[in-house]
Each structure stands twice: as C-alpha cells, then as structure tokens.
Amino acid sequence: MKTSIVGFPRIGEHRELKFQTEKYFRQEISEEELLTFAKALRQKHWQTIKQAGIEEIPSNDFSFYDQTLDTAVLFNIIPEEVAKLPFTDLERYFALARGYQGEKGDVKARPMKKWFNTNYHYLVPKFEKNTQVKLTGRKIFAEYQEAKALGIQTRPVLVGPFTLLSLAEYEAGCVAEDFVPDLIQSYREVLLELAKLGAQWVQLDEPALVKDLAEKEKALLTTLYQALLEENLGIKVLVQTYFGDVRDVYEILTHLPIDGLGLDFVEGKETLRLVQSGFPKDKILYAGIVNGKNIWRNDYTKTVELIKQLPVEQLVLTTSCSLLHVPYTVENETFAADITAHLAFAKEKLGELVDLATILTSKHQIEQLIQNQTLFANNRIEKNLKVQQAVDALQPNDFIRQPAFAQREKLQKAKFQFPLLPTTTIGSFPQTKEVKQKRAQFNRGDITEQAYEAFVQAKINEWLAWQSEIGLDVLVHGEFERNDMVEYFGQNLAGYLFSQNGWVQSYGTRGVKPPIIWGDIYRKAPITVKWSSYAQQQTKQYVKGMLTGPVTILNWSFPREDISLRESTLQLALAIQEEVLDLEANGIEIIQIDEAALREKLPLRQSDWFSEYLDWAIPAFRLVHSKVKPTTQIHTHMCYSEFTDIIEAIDAMDADVISFEASRSNLTILDELQAKHFQTQVGPGVYDIHSPRIPSVAEITETITKILSKVPKEKVWINPDCGLKTRGEKETKASLQHLTQAARLVREELTSDE
Incomplete structure (x- = not known):
C-alpha cells in the first residue's frame, strides 16, 4: 500500500x-x-x-x-x-x-x-x-x-x-x-x-x-x-x-x-x-x-x-x-x-x-x-453550558429585524441626509511597516501601553482628517490596532487558539493565519468599542464601526469537528451581537459587519445550498443585527466570490447597505441585482485594491456610469472593492482621491440633469 x-x-x-x-x-x-x-x-x-x-x-x-x-x-x-x-x-x-x-x-x-x-x-x-x-x-x-x-x-x-x-x-x-x-x-x-x-x-x-x-x-x-x-x-x-x-x-x-x-x-x-x-x-x-x-x-x-x-x-x-x-508544521508552534x-x-x-x-x-x-x-x-474540552443554553434558547423572532427594510430605508435617509452616491471605504487603511513595528514593540513589551495607544490615536486622527479633506462622506478609523480581521476578534473571544507560524496562502504573496476554534465561544469583553468611540469623538462626520461577521470568522478559522458548523456559527453570532449593541450604545450609528467569506463553505452542489448551509448561515448574520434600532445603518461587505447565483439569499441578510467586490469581475453582478430586484443599497467596488495600479478619474467615472445603468442612483454607494490594509499609502491616497473626484463629477451631472 x-x-x-x-x-x-x-x-x-x-x-x-x-x-x-x-x-x-x-x-x-x-x-x-x-x-x-x-x-x-x-x-x-x-x-x-x-x-x-x-x-x-x-x-x-x-x-x-x-x-x-x-x-x-x-x-x-x-x-x-x-x-x-x-x-x-x-x-x-x-x-x-x-x-x-x-x-x-x-x-x-x-x-x-x-x-x-x-x-x-x-x-x-x-x-x-x-x-x-x-x-x-x-x-x-x-x-x-x-x-x-x-x-x-x-x-x-x-x-x-x-x-x-x-x-x-x-x-x-x-x-x-x-x-x-x-x-x-x-x-x-x-x-x-x-x-x-x-x-x-x-x-x-x-x-x-x-x-x-x-x-x-x-x-x-x-x-x-x-x-x-x-x-x-x-x-x-x-x-x-x-x-x-x-x-x-x-x-x-x-x-x-x-x-x-x-x-x-x-x-x-x-x-x-x-x-x-x-x-x-x-x-x-x-x-x-x-x-x-x-x-x-x-x-x-x-x-x-x-x-x-x-x-x-x-x-x-x-x-x-x-x-x-x-500551515506547514506544528514543530514551529509553542502550544502545550x-x-x-x-x-x-x-x-x-x-x-x-x-x-x-x-x-x-x-x-x-x-x-x-x-x-x-x-x-x-479522552475528552478534548469541557463544554460551556451557558453558551450551549444560549444557542438552544434561540427563537425564530431572534433572527428578524424590525421594521422591514423599506421603512428603515426611509428613516435612515431622513436621518443621515447623505448626498447621491455617498462615498466611503471598506474599512482598513495601509498597515505600514511603522504600524506593524509599533504593534510588535508593544506585544514584546518594548513600549508601554500608553505609548502604543498614543501612536494609534495619532494614526486615527491623521487618517480621519485626510478622509474629510478629500471629501469622503462616511469615514472609517483605519483599524491600525488590528492584526487581522479574524484573528483580532478571535483573540478577544473565549474558545480560540492562535498559532505563531500557522500561515496559509490566500493568493499570491498574501498569507493568512487562521485561528483554531478549540472550544465553545463567547465574548470576554468589548472588542472594538474603545477605538470606534474614540474615532467618532474626533469628528462630526459619521464613522463606521467595523466588525467581522460570524460566518466569515468561522470560515476563516480552522473549525471544530466535534460539533456542527451551524452550532459554532451561532455561538459566534451571539458574541458579535453583544459587540453590535455595545457599539450602538456608545454612539456608533453606522456599523459594518463584514461577511467577506459568506460563500466559502457554500456546498459545491446547488441542491445542498439551503439544506446544508444557507438555512443557518443567513439567519446567523441576521441574528447579529436583529436587535438594533431602525435608524442604525447596518453595512456588510463581500469579496472575491461568485455571488450572482445567491443574490436572493444575500438580500435576505437584511442589511441596509452591501458592498461587493465587482471591479475584477467587470461588474457582472449588476445584471443579477437588476434581474432579482435587489432591495438593499449597494456599493459595487469601483476599483481593484489587490493591484498596485492607480485607476484614473476617467476610469472610475466610467465604472460609476456603468453601475448607474443597472442600479437606481438612490441605491448606489461608491467605494473600493475591498479593504486597503495591504496597499501602500501613496497608491491608496491617489486612488481614493480619484474615487471622490469621480463621484463628485457624476453627482454633479446627475444633479444638473434634474
């Protein structure tokens, strides 16, 4: 053999x-x-x-x-x-x-x-x-x-x-x-x-x-x-x-x-x-x-x-x-x-x-x-009865947000008063060598917590001011305190293990280090409230609270094999729901809950989509935001997957705004949005952030025009197609300046036509 x-x-x-x-x-x-x-x-x-x-x-x-x-x-x-x-x-x-x-x-x-x-x-x-x-x-x-x-x-x-x-x-x-x-x-x-x-x-x-x-x-x-x-x-x-x-x-x-x-x-x-x-x-x-x-x-x-x-x-x-x-080998780890x-x-x-x-x-x-x-x-872990009881106690109404989307949309438009084609980014800004060095110094104990936090505050202030200067409508704090969109949350949740060298290729030279779900999951303390609240206090503009959704956290982790994916995801959803409600209570009125990996564990056979995945993955996302106020605007983001065949399921997530990766796929998703009468407001990415190439104003203008030929202008947001963490500062700033200029040009044309 x-x-x-x-x-x-x-x-x-x-x-x-x-x-x-x-x-x-x-x-x-x-x-x-x-x-x-x-x-x-x-x-x-x-x-x-x-x-x-x-x-x-x-x-x-x-x-x-x-x-x-x-x-x-x-x-x-x-x-x-x-x-x-x-x-x-x-x-x-x-x-x-x-x-x-x-x-x-x-x-x-x-x-x-x-x-x-x-x-x-x-x-x-x-x-x-x-x-x-x-x-x-x-x-x-x-x-x-x-x-x-x-x-x-x-x-x-x-x-x-x-x-x-x-x-x-x-x-x-x-x-x-x-x-x-x-x-x-x-x-x-x-x-x-x-x-x-x-x-x-x-x-x-x-x-x-x-x-x-x-x-x-x-x-x-x-x-x-x-x-x-x-x-x-x-x-x-x-x-x-x-x-x-x-x-x-x-x-x-x-x-x-x-x-x-x-x-x-x-x-x-x-x-x-x-x-x-x-x-x-x-x-x-x-x-x-x-x-x-x-x-x-x-x-x-x-x-x-x-x-x-x-x-x-x-x-x-x-x-x-x-x-x-x-990852390559356990030999490079320090686990017990x-x-x-x-x-x-x-x-x-x-x-x-x-x-x-x-x-x-x-x-x-x-x-x-x-x-x-x-x-x-031998039993590997001891189960957490409180967590399991919380999952077992969930009822159908826990997964439904009130009022319905159409009514929320009217309330939010009246509240926020955004212009046509509001502009924003997906969340993260460049994790420069300096940012990584400061985080490493803090983790090693080479600098004090006070010194590290002062550095993060300075970066947030710098980028908030720059975003306002170029005319972005909804700001982000940049996520300078975060290492990875999944690992950062896992480190603040019970039930996770983290490798030192457990890198896996995602694409090209981009590696990810998926955390390991070891046991039952619950939130130990607020995770993002401190920095989101700090950022919002620095400006009169709205700053999005940035979270990773439960399905993506699960799909970008190594999951347990002793319980179902559904049970692990619902545990995560309850933990992130607590974070959403804490953000709202602390004055964050726009909250983005990223589900970049929603499609990742979708069965490859269409006959299994609902019975084995979507019937719990979509409700898990709804559970996260089901208790927020009608005027709290919930965004989500999805990237680099084929979504055209699950558009109805994505609409059923009942978010208020969804941004898609669309630039590399030549905006093909727009036809399906149009065909399925997609109700959620959308931000199809207008340029590809995974390339160092800087798009021109004319190029982005053309992309926006193409979007508007498929989606009603009242439903469209303008944003890059993904977070900017992996990009350099120079190309990021040039690209976003071109984005806001293009949006302004198209907005002026639309206004003059009226």
Missing part, C-alpha cells in the same frame, strides 16, 4: 517565498535571484516529503502566484493586450496576476475568484477569439527535471482540461468547445514530453467534477479524455478530484482510459457508496482519507474502518486535497503538549499517511494506532 499527497504548501516553512517575491516586486533582487531561490525552496519541499516516507511525490504544485494562471501561461492562454507588451516571461506572468502600470504599458490584473470552497484564490484565465492554444511554457518540465536531478521521481501536476475550461472566462462569441481540439493537442504534447523525460505518472487535477454537471458537461469530459488518451502516450494518467464526490460522472470516470482516480473521502458524502458500487480492477484508487483542509489529527480507527470497506485491489493513501490549505497532540499541519499529515499505511499492512496492533486511540478516547 503506497502513500502520496495531492500537493504541498508552496510558500515555505516561514513564508520565505512571500518575502523573496516581494523583494523582487520592490526591485531589491533580480529575476534570476528569485528563480534561484524558488528552485532551492522546491528542493527542500521534495526532500521533506521524501524523508517523511511518502512514496509518490508531486511536482509542479509549486507556483509563484497561482496554479491556474500557471496552466494558462503554459498553454499560451494570455490576453492579446498583455501578450504583445515587451515583458520577460516572469514580468508578463506577474502583470496578469497583479496588474502593471509603467513605461511598458498599462495592464489590469486578471479577475480573481475563490478556489471552490476554500479561502484560496485563483486567477481566471480568458479565452479570446484570437487565442492560439499551444504549448509554450516550460515550467512543468523544468521542475520535473529538477527533482529528477536530486534522485526524486515525481508525478507532475497540472490543472486538468475540464476544470480549466470550466473556470475560464470567454470573449463574447466564444465557447469552450471552440478551443477543445487545440487544448487536447497541447495536453497531449505535455504528456508526451514528460514521458520522454522519464516521468511515469502525470496528475490532472479536476475538482470541477465534484459540482452539479449537466449532460453537456458530461459529454465534454468524455470528449476531452477519450481524445487525449486515444493512443498510448507512454505515461500513466491520474485524474485527481477533491472538495466533494463525483456522483454525476463516476460511471464515466471509471470507464475512461485513465490509470488512476483520486477521490475525496473527507468531503465526498457519496464517495464510499460510489466505490462500493464497483471500482475497475485495472485502475488504482487514490483514496483521499487525510483531511487536507483542517488541522486536527486523523482518527486512525475510523479511517482504517473506512479503508477496509473498499472493494479495491490497487490502493494509494493520499490527502483529500492539496496541503496548501493548511496536550494541545499539540491534537494538531496535524502539512508535515504532520505526511506522517499520518505513513502511519495509516503501516497500520493497514501490519498483522498486529502497532504503537501508532494505540497512541491514536488513547488520544481520541
């Missing part, structure tokens, strides 16, 4: 890739130096996996930014306007990922979306009428040869053709089928060249196969793989799926001329049943039995029982998905031993796979199994 993994964290044990890549962005190191560093990092990772005892090791799971972008570049799927610019290959790659503004041209970054039901983001490829799909990249071959030179035989990984076509954007007049022949030929050339280099296997990742699939999509899958593998290419093909089960195409997959099939036994509700219905003897099952998305130890007894139910002759034990969704015993990050999951293979092939009960059984025999 062999062991393998779907993929490994690429950012490095200590986020080395992030820091080196950002040095390259700042022109502190050369392209050659970055490439040399990346090669050494890959070698370290392969050796770590091999030394752990994993027998089948992936390559090409490394990326400077995103594996979907890598695949698009490999096959020349590059927008014509970018392809023609005088870039090196790496410059072009990063221009697609981040945008570019300079002497070589002006490039907008490609749209970015969530990678299925995770907090990882992928860059959306675009097929244009003039796209010539062909093999032009060398990365997959170079990385295979690097590993081979170390004496490590790897299995190169590539986003599969079905998923690539499913995730892509198409120019008007184009459809996926237009590019199938050339795409098949290009994939065939990859397989042939890998075979010549000595590769024995290739892994084609097809997570899109776990979604609801129509007959047309099933036919496309069959066409792609039958044509790709119609002749022997000299290499074995593993089709790897994850994030769910493949019930719609299991029969098709088991009859395709592939050599291995990777299935998810963690999130795949139907996977065991499907395999028990029959699995071909001529194929190898890659069984994803170690959770690649959560950080808890595997229960060996349950996993062994599951494996023994599989009527399969050829079996490889693997992870449920790539380990890029978990009784906590560490329950945790498994990426490196520890390698050991779990080896343990399970040993247990399953041993005739005797071995020490690893005995220790694991002892761990799971």
Whole structure:
C-alpha cells in the first residue's frame, strides 16, 4: 500500500517565498535571484516529503502566484493586450496576476475568484477569439527535471482540461468547445514530453467534477479524455478530484482510459457508496482519507474502518486535497503538549499517511494506532453550558429585524441626509511597516501601553482628517490596532487558539493565519468599542464601526469537528451581537459587519445550498443585527466570490447597505441585482485594491456610469472593492482621491440633469 499527497504548501516553512517575491516586486533582487531561490525552496519541499516516507511525490504544485494562471501561461492562454507588451516571461506572468502600470504599458490584473470552497484564490484565465492554444511554457518540465536531478521521481501536476475550461472566462462569441481540439493537442504534447523525460505518472487535477454537471458537461469530459488518451502516450494518467464526490460522472470516470482516480473521502458524502458500487480492477484508487483542509489529527480507527470497506485491489493513501490549505508544521508552534497532540499541519499529515499505511499492512496492533486511540478516547474540552443554553434558547423572532427594510430605508435617509452616491471605504487603511513595528514593540513589551495607544490615536486622527479633506462622506478609523480581521476578534473571544507560524496562502504573496476554534465561544469583553468611540469623538462626520461577521470568522478559522458548523456559527453570532449593541450604545450609528467569506463553505452542489448551509448561515448574520434600532445603518461587505447565483439569499441578510467586490469581475453582478430586484443599497467596488495600479478619474467615472445603468442612483454607494490594509499609502491616497473626484463629477451631472 503506497502513500502520496495531492500537493504541498508552496510558500515555505516561514513564508520565505512571500518575502523573496516581494523583494523582487520592490526591485531589491533580480529575476534570476528569485528563480534561484524558488528552485532551492522546491528542493527542500521534495526532500521533506521524501524523508517523511511518502512514496509518490508531486511536482509542479509549486507556483509563484497561482496554479491556474500557471496552466494558462503554459498553454499560451494570455490576453492579446498583455501578450504583445515587451515583458520577460516572469514580468508578463506577474502583470496578469497583479496588474502593471509603467513605461511598458498599462495592464489590469486578471479577475480573481475563490478556489471552490476554500479561502484560496485563483486567477481566471480568458479565452479570446484570437487565442492560439499551444504549448509554450516550460515550467512543468523544468521542475520535473529538477527533482529528477536530486534522485526524486515525481508525478507532475497540472490543472486538468475540464476544470480549466470550466473556470475560464470567454470573449463574447466564444465557447469552450471552440478551443477543445487545440487544448487536447497541447495536453497531449505535455504528456508526451514528460514521458520522454522519464516521468511515469502525470496528475490532472479536476475538482470541477465534484459540482452539479449537466449532460453537456458530461459529454465534454468524455470528449476531452477519450481524445487525449486515444493512443498510448507512454505515461500513466491520474485524474485527481477533491472538495466533494463525483456522483454525476463516476460511471464515466471509471470507464475512461485513465490509470488512476483520486477521490475525496473527507468531503465526498457519496464517495464510499460510489466505490462500493464497483471500482475497475485495472485502475488504482487514490483514496483521499487525510483531511487536507483542517488541522486536527486523523482518527486512525475510523479511517482504517473506512479503508477496509473498499472493494479495491490497487490502493494509494493520499490527502483529500492539496496541503496548501493548511500551515506547514506544528514543530514551529509553542502550544502545550496536550494541545499539540491534537494538531496535524502539512508535515504532520505526511506522517499520518505513513502511519495509516503501516497500520493497514501490519498483522498486529502497532504503537501508532494505540497512541491514536488513547488520544481520541479522552475528552478534548469541557463544554460551556451557558453558551450551549444560549444557542438552544434561540427563537425564530431572534433572527428578524424590525421594521422591514423599506421603512428603515426611509428613516435612515431622513436621518443621515447623505448626498447621491455617498462615498466611503471598506474599512482598513495601509498597515505600514511603522504600524506593524509599533504593534510588535508593544506585544514584546518594548513600549508601554500608553505609548502604543498614543501612536494609534495619532494614526486615527491623521487618517480621519485626510478622509474629510478629500471629501469622503462616511469615514472609517483605519483599524491600525488590528492584526487581522479574524484573528483580532478571535483573540478577544473565549474558545480560540492562535498559532505563531500557522500561515496559509490566500493568493499570491498574501498569507493568512487562521485561528483554531478549540472550544465553545463567547465574548470576554468589548472588542472594538474603545477605538470606534474614540474615532467618532474626533469628528462630526459619521464613522463606521467595523466588525467581522460570524460566518466569515468561522470560515476563516480552522473549525471544530466535534460539533456542527451551524452550532459554532451561532455561538459566534451571539458574541458579535453583544459587540453590535455595545457599539450602538456608545454612539456608533453606522456599523459594518463584514461577511467577506459568506460563500466559502457554500456546498459545491446547488441542491445542498439551503439544506446544508444557507438555512443557518443567513439567519446567523441576521441574528447579529436583529436587535438594533431602525435608524442604525447596518453595512456588510463581500469579496472575491461568485455571488450572482445567491443574490436572493444575500438580500435576505437584511442589511441596509452591501458592498461587493465587482471591479475584477467587470461588474457582472449588476445584471443579477437588476434581474432579482435587489432591495438593499449597494456599493459595487469601483476599483481593484489587490493591484498596485492607480485607476484614473476617467476610469472610475466610467465604472460609476456603468453601475448607474443597472442600479437606481438612490441605491448606489461608491467605494473600493475591498479593504486597503495591504496597499501602500501613496497608491491608496491617489486612488481614493480619484474615487471622490469621480463621484463628485457624476453627482454633479446627475444633479444638473434634474
């Protein structure tokens, strides 16, 4: 019985890739130096996996930014306007990922979306009428040869053709089928060249196969793989799926001329049943039995029982998905031993796979199994009865705000008297090196609390004055006291643990450090009231109170596995409700409750949306604000997900104003808002903050005009598409000045027309 993994964290044990890549962005190191560093990092990772005892090791799971972008570049799927610019290959790659503004041209970054039901983001490829799909990249071959030179035989990984076509954007007049022949030929050339280099296997990742699939999509899958593998290419093909089960195409997959099939036994509700219905003897099952998305130890007894139910002759034990969704290793943490015993990050999951293979092939009960059984025999935590009773006592009226939205909207318009197209930001301002240094000095005890608070007050005052100066209508305090929008709240809630080095890639060089939900959750003391109240006292303008919503806190944490997601979320909702009411009681009359990650745990199959998620996620948000006064204006924000298909559910959140990421997705959400008669006021992001590129006044004006063609002017707010924490001060100030100027211009035109 062999062991393998779907993929490994690429950012490095200590986020080395992030820091080196950002040095390259700042022109502190050369392209050659970055490439040399990346090669050494890959070698370290392969050796770590091999030394752990994993027998089948992936390559090409490394990326400077995103594996979907890598695949698009490999096959020349590059927008014509970018392809023609005088870039090196790496410059072009990063221009697609981040945008570019300079002497070589002006490039907008490609749209970015969530990678299925995770907090990882992928860059959306675009097929244009003039796209010539062909093999032009060398990365997959170079990385295979690097590993081979170390004496490590790897299995190169590539986003599969079905998923690539499913995730892509198409120019008007184009459809996926237009590019199938050339795409098949290009994939065939990859397989042939890998075979010549000595590769024995290739892994084609097809997570899109776990979604609801129509007959047309099933036919496309069959066409792609039958044509790709119609002749022997000299290499074995593993089709790897994850994030769910493949019930719609299991029969098709088991009859395709592939050599291995990777299935998810963690999130795949139907996977065991499907395999028990029959699995071909001529194929190898890659069984994803170690959770690649959560950080808890595997229960060996349950996993062994599951494996023994599989009527399969050829079996490889693997992870449920790539380990890029978990931190690198527990070894770098300072948790007490009784906590560490329950945790498994990426490196520890390698050991779990080896343990399970040993247990399953041993005739005797071995020490690893005995220790694991002892761990799971003991209660990990003591439950908090007060918290559980509060959740159990919730009634339907607790989730309903009165009066209804239409009446609240009239009351709020009369109260606030905002102009047409009121302007604001999403919340955070740049976390500069100085801000981070002061926080670190305070946390280490190098400066006093008084000195630290004086610094934060000065930053708030500085940015409040600047916001007023440029003409923003609703201000924010900037969140200079906060490290992360989830971690900051978790640190003030009972039931949480925090790692020192538990970083996970979110997109590109952006990492997040998800906290761990260890026990029952409740608020220990007010969290945001102090700084929000301070900011409001400094100005006569309204300053938004800024909170993170319960669904996002849950989705951006590593959740418990001993209770339901619903129960954990309701615990969080009750805690944040207390914070909302305290803000209101302290004079904060506009409160933003961000639900940036609302869609993240939405089931990939539409038939499960309400029964397994939306039926509790939407009420959990309503619970947070259900008790505020009618004139207290509740905002929320959502970013980088596809929301068009759940617009009605978002409207049912019953917020007063919702801001969306919309700039990278070309405002496509507006059509759905219009079609569904969306009642909530909206702030579609008018520029992309994840790119250092500064939009012009004319560009933002054009965007606002496009918004107004779809949404009534009385319903529109003007704001960036996300928080500004990760941006530099210079680009932030220039972009926001352009935003307020553009809003003023359009506002004047609208007023003059009347």
